[in-house]
Amino acid sequence: MTKIGNFELDAHLTTPTPLTGAEIVWATLVCEGVTDVFGYPGGAILPVYDALRKFPIHHTLVRHEQGAAHMADGYARASGKVGVAIATSGPGATNLVTGIATAMLDSIPVVCITGNVSSKVLGTDAFQEVDITGITLPVTKHNVLVTRAEDIAPAIRHAFQIAQSGRPGPVLVDITKDAQQATAIFDFAAAKPKPYRPHPMLRVEDAALEEAAELIRHAKRPVIFAGHGVSESGAMEQVRTLAERTQTPVALTLLGLGALPGSHPLNLGMMGMHGESWVNDAIQEADLLIACGMRFDDRVTGKLTDYAQKAKKIHIEIDPSEINKNVKADVALVGDLRAVLEELLPRVSGRDGTAWLKTIDASKGESAVRDIKNLPDSGHLYAAHVVHDLWRLTGGEAVVVTDVGQHQMWEAQYFHHEKPRTLITSGGLGTMGFALPAAIGAKFACPEKEVWVVAGDGGFQMTAAELSTIVQEGIKINIAIINNGYLGMVRQWQEFFYDRNYESTPLVSPDFVKLADAHGIAGRAVRTRAEVESAVEEARAAKGAFLLNFMVEKEDSVYPMIPAGSALHEMIRRPGKNPLVERPDDV
């Protein structure tokens, strides 16, 4: 490590030095390679903030601690590094919880540092005291309460190790105020955690590899699944090689999008609840599924008892607790995806997949014709148009950070991601309000990349206060609000499953362009398809952040859709001739 700011930290890396606990927090972060953190100060974390000026770390002041957790999350998703969020005790800490749970459900490496009241008053309901390690226990990979300055460096180093290893996840380090104020010897090397112990139930046996290769050799209708684990493990090349060598089509989960280039001829696109019919039909017809780094989430499988009944399943996964959880694996290869595929690939030889690929291709025909993006411009503006044009105009290269709901699914359908880490979205927890703060984090991770927020009018308002953060930090982010005046996805469920009783889904919003203007952010409303291109280009060309308020068709729905609890083939197709609507039996 080189000279670090005006603080002579390089000496401290080799020479143990007395520092305050607060200084140790920063010194440890610097040594872990952290350059950006996101946070909000308060009484119980003030010693840490007081020490910040001595260290070369950029702190982004958020407007709500949930934003800090999402920014750290977005930073981690965009960069593959650990994101760091900081908050004070009590409400500061509890405000992080939604963001921590978001990172947990999507296996994102985030370290949250919270201040707590002095150890002498822990457990007494002191001012702004909350049991944050207790509260976050089920939504962190691990958490720890630190009450002594000498324990801070080991705790933070351990947190970084846990957050990044195996299946990644968030870790919270709660540090009492007296620990921040006390002095201890900072010795980064000595604070090194014990060597990482892989999960003892990881298992990749030769016999299982052989069996997997045998299944692949004899499969007539195989499908590869690419999940979030592909990018987490860095196995893009291996998955692609497996697909190309065996001429096997690849279906992706929402978080897997980008694992195989969207333009790749073997890429089928997203599977599951809002996957295209040919993807889900292929899965139902398949005789072999090769699941790579995914967990058979209910949004992917639909009704389990009717799921891919004809297929044998090879499940390659790093978390042993995911094996046989939802879908029974015929062959389980429990380990790091990339390492497993590297062992599997030499056993797999080329095969002819033409017949099966032709069958899938033939089933695309009709659905593609009814696809909104292929219909002539009716003068109406559809969200699909916006996303499709955004994809076209950015060459599919932009980092898109979505919120949760209809626009998220349209993004997944119409924006064809070429590279991993270019779609940042809350998949598991489905956290509305995620997009804007996560995009800020992503921009800090990749300042050179074009970052777009795609959010609905509902979710955007949940964290819209972070517009100020954008201005204060002077960063360039483009914001596309898909504004339909409804909580769109909920409205869609009400339309399909609750007799169009639009209870509490019509939504009054501020004029988002004026709202942006009040923050010092330029913007423009877009009402027709003809305007989309010039608006997107204006936003891209603008020097600062830019907000586009797309006034889209109000009661448009995401098609196709598999009602929750229905089988993959029981999908609601795009309206047209003979729309097929199955009866839902789930909420």
Next chain:
Amino acid sequence: MMHTFVAYVEDLPGVLTRVASLFRRLNINIHSVTVGRSERPGLSRLTLVCEASAEAGHRIRASLYKLENVVEVDDIAQSPSVTRELALIKVGATKETRSAIFELVEVFRARIVDLTADSLMVEMTGVESKIEGLIEVLKQSDSPILEICRSGKMTMRRGRHTSGVLRAMGAGEDDKLDSEEEIAQGPHTDAAVETE
């Protein structure tokens, strides 16, 4: 089916909460849990009994291992093992009714560990069914049961061939060994324990 997990966990504040929280999340009721020091410094040994489907065992064990403070987990399942429970039972008994209790205690090979003018305390160690048996006959006696304190199950595999020992000897990984052991030693029932 009934699962018995034996886990070595770090002896730190909050570790029991983490273990218990995992079962709470899965909506599994813990029948009993006993925790105490083990032969390894800094590690507590925990025996946890719960009712869950046969397939759940693998996932529970895998999830327990995901807890940072859990060092080792063994799913005893049907493997040959010794299971014991300790019970302290306080009975209201006077000079006149005492002798009947003494007889029962003798038959069950329990012990009297406290005696006052109007009460006595019985200490009993054994398998669950034996303790249940003593409680049942005490209920049918003329002396009222005042208090019962039961430890919950403690379990240890039979023989030297515990998964932990074998792994320490570098023999390989435990999942595989579990099944090998079961094949070699056959299934185990509580009745087998009863006879020793």
